[in-house]
Amino acid sequence: MMADTLRVVVCGDDSVGKSSLITSLIKEQSVSSVLTILPPITISKADYTNSIEGADAKKNPRKGDNTPANRVILQHIPNKTVVVDTTSTDIVSLQKELKRADVIWLVYSDHYTYERISLHWMPMFRSMGVNLPIILCANKSDIIPKGTSIKTLNSDEFIPLINEFKEIEACVRCSAKTNYNVVEAFYLCQRAITHPISPIFDSKEGNLKPAAIAALKRVFFLCDKDQDGYLDYKEFSDLHVKCFERDSSSEEFDNIISSINAVIFPEAKASKKISEDGFILLNKMYAETGRYETVWGILRAFHYTNSLSLNDRFLFPQLDVNPNSSVELSPTGYRFLVDLFLKFDKDNDGGLNEEELNNLFIPTPGIPMLWQDSQFPASIVCNEEGYVTLQGWLAQWNLTTFLEHKTTLEYLAYLGFDDGASIKAIKVTKPRKRRQKQSKFYRQAVNDRNIFNCFILGAPKAGKSSLLELFLRGSYSDVYNPTIRPRLCVKDIELRGGKQCYLILEELGELEPAILSNQLRLDQCDVICYAYDSSDPESFQYLVDLRNKHSHALDEIPSIFVALKADLDKQQQRSDVQPENYTRDLFLNSPLHISSAWTTSLHELFIQLVDAAKAPSTATPGLETEPESNENENLKHIVMAGGALTIMTAVSIWIWRSSLQSSRA
Numbered sequence: 001m002m003a004d005t006l007r008v009v010v011c012g013d014d015s016v017g018k019s020s021l022i023t024s025l026i027k028e029q030s031v032s033s034v035l036t037i038l039p040p041i042t043i044s045k046a047d048y049t050n051s052i053e054g055a056d057a058k059k060n061p062r063k064g065d066n067t068p069a070n071r072v073i074l075q076h077i078p079n080k081t082v083v084v085d086t087t088s089t090d091i092v093s094l095q096k097e098l099k100r101a102d103v104i105w106l107v108y109s110d111h112y113t114y115e116r117i118s119l120h121w122m123p124m125f126r127s128m129g130v131n132l133p134i135i136l137c138a139n140k141s142d143i144i145p146k147g148t149s150i151k152t153l154n155s156d157e158f159i160p161l162i163n164e165f166k167e168i169e170a171c172v173r174c175s176a177k178t179n180y181n182v183v184e185a186f187y188l189c190q191r192a193i194t195h196p197i198s199p200i201f202d203s204k205e206g207n208l209k210p211a212a213i214a215a216l217k218r219v220f221f222l223c224d225k226d227q228d229g230y231l232d233y234k235e236f237s238d239l240h241v242k243c244f245e246r247d248s249s250s251e252e253f254d255n256i257i258s259s260i261n262a263v264i265f266p267e268a269k270a271s272k273k274i275s276e277d278g279f280i281l282l283n284k285m286y287a288e289t290g291r292y293e294t295v296w297g298i299l300r301a302f303h304y305t306n307s308l309s310l311n312d313r314f315l316f317p318q319l320d321v322n323p324n325s326s327v328e329l330s331p332t333g334y335r336f337l338v339d340l341f342l343k344f345d346k347d348n349d350g351g352l353n354e355e356e357l358n359n360l361f362i363p364t365p366g367i368p369m370l371w372q373d374s375q376f377p378a379s380i381v382c383n384e385e386g387y388v389t390l391q392g393w394l395a396q397w398n399l400t401t402f403l404e405h406k407t408t409l410e411y412l413a414y415l416g417f418d419d420g421a422s423i424k425a426i427k428v429t430k431p432r433k434r435r436q437k438q439s440k441f442y443r444q445a446v447n448d449r450n451i452f453n454c455f456i457l458g459a460p461k462a463g464k465s466s467l468l469e470l471f472l473r474g475s476y477s478d479v480y481n482p483t484i485r486p487r488l489c490v491k492d493i494e495l496r497g498g499k500q501c502y503l504i505l506e507e508l509g510e511l512e513p514a515i516l517s518n519q520l521r522l523d524q525c526d527v528i529c530y531a532y533d534s535s536d537p538e539s540f541q542y543l544v545d546l547r548n549k550h551s552h553a554l555d556e557i558p559s560i561f562v563a564l565k566a567d568l569d570k571q572q573q574r575s576d577v578q579p580e581n582y583t584r585d586l587f588l589n590s591p592l593h594i595s596s597a598w599t600t601s602l603h604e605l606f607i608q609l610v611d612a613a614k615a616p617s618t619a620t621p622g623l624e625t626e627p628e629s630n631e632n633e634n635l636k637h638i639v640m641a642g643g644a645l646t647i648m649t650a651v652s653i654w655i656w657r658s659s660l661q662s663s664r665a
């Protein structure tokens with residue numbers, strides 16, 4: 001982020017006109033006599049804006065001043081600029097000011113002081129370790145003999161210095177006496193900080209720098225809405241509005257096309273759109289003609305900093321999340337991700353193949369590390385060809401948002417989400433609270449969450465991995481492969497009543513002891529699925545031992561016990577207590593018996609897991625009954641009272657009708 005105050009230090013040999021330049025800048029007119037050295041002068045942003053407008057009323061002192069970029073550039077100028085005058089005879093004070101400077105305004109006025117630029121001043125700056133942008137100013141242009149070619153003079157004096165010293169951002173010829181180009185020189189000092197040339201253009205090579213090309217290619221990619229490899233007039237005009245706050249006229253667009261085609265297609269058939277190469281060439285033309293602010297206007301609109309990296313505030317907007325809350329996609333986030341999927345599904349087959357997926361992630365650093373750790377795309381639903389479906393695509397982003405919402409925010413920024421701050425694409429749920437009953441802590445019910453995380457615990461070969469495969473694909477392999485690294489999968493499921501939510505199943509692998517000892521990881525877990533092999537007599541004791549070892553940590557987490565492989569012969573468990581008795585002692589439901597052959601039982605298990613996560617009091621180990629909130633209690637009493645009143649009314653009417661019929665008889 002740029003400082004609120006910019007410090008410009010004016011340097012040069014004595015008598016070159018440093019103080020006169022500063023005075024001319026402030027007074028906006030020639031001054032016959034000035035002090036030998038001026039005190040520091042502060043210029044506000046408003047004062048500078050007025051001086052720019054005043055200069056424009058007289059003439060256009062800056063090349064490209066009529067471009068929309070110059071109307072936007074003032075937004076980036078600091079609120080205050082301090083101009084510091086110096087003298088070459090006081091080396092101590094001079095070096096002190098140079099170390100505090102943001103930019104150096106280096107002045108010369110004749111051949112001798114010109115030679116001193118390369119022989120004295122530039123070596124001195126380098127020996128001090130001062131690595132600042134330098135604006136070179138040739139003062140006293142009013143005394144140049146008539147008939148002298150200013151263009152030739154500038155070429156002879158400026159180009160050798162620019163080629164030798166890359167610190168020199170720009171050169172300008174001015175006159176303090178006639179107030180010629182003084183505002184221009186000050187403007188260049190401002191621009192050296194707000195819109196520097198060095199990160200984007202190599203003056204010696206005459207080309208845009210690789211980092212600038214990479215940034216501009218990303219800009220082009222994001223603006224190419226239909227992904228046809230070209231910017232048409234509508235896409236270019238949208239870019240113009242975003243960067244410069246006004247539409248581009250069709251005439252301006254045609255002129256740009258003509259300029260690009262004159263270089264790229266000098267003889268061949270010209271294109272009527274802007275290609276990626278044409279867009280890069282256009283920005284190179286801007287840089288070559290000194291319109292750096294135009295290039296920066298584009299880059300700034302896409303949140304690039306002076307180092308050509310994306311602004312951290314854009315990638316990682318501040319979001320306060322309560323430790324007991326979770327983060328999910330908002331409707332805006334869903335809409336953006338759906339549109340993104342549809343845009344890159346070029347063949348409209350409902351799946352992103354490897355090429356389409358790679359194209360989608362071009363403007364990013366690549367597939368997120370979290371996705372790689374979760375073995376994407378094995379973590380989601382894919383079609384028969386193994387391509388990422390829209391269902392799986394949204395599920396993976398829900399997984400990412402739940403586990404690492406900062407990754408979601410970062411990648412939404414990379415992918416072009418620019419509807420204000422990217423935090424609009426996510427939402428924070430209400431904090432999950434803890435309650436206590438009879439010295440037993442439990443989690444309060446939640447009603448605004450749609451993503452739930454489930455740990456699957458059980459002995460080796462109990463069928464945990466197969467359960468994950470069945471969850472995703474409805475099938476599994478008979479080949480046993482022990483799980484080493486933790487494994488995740490996520491899928492949307494339909495609950496009773498038709499509401500949908502996302503369930504994350506997590507198998508912990510060899511990291512199980514470490515994860516169960518990590519309170520932060522346990523806080524992320526909404527429900528535990530204790531799985532055992534009902535056909536293996538040794539399987540259930542593993543769960544008993546595990547819970548005894550981690551009883552304090554696990555007793556507050558809602559739990560569901562499940563007997564896997566229920567289609568095989570059921571075996572008596574060699575355990576201190578049988579599963580049904582064990583769960584009864586914990587006030588939990590008996591183990592749910594499921595099998596890969598029983599589709600209904602599988603779906604029932606996943607629904608029960610979500611139900612337990614949504615209403616923890618119904619499945620918390622050791623909690624005998626579900627506490628109800630006062631609101632629910634009151635509602636219950638109202639319903640009961642209303643029901644009783646209805647019954648009493650019906651009975652009264654029946655008695656009245658009976659007595660009436662009797663009297664008539």
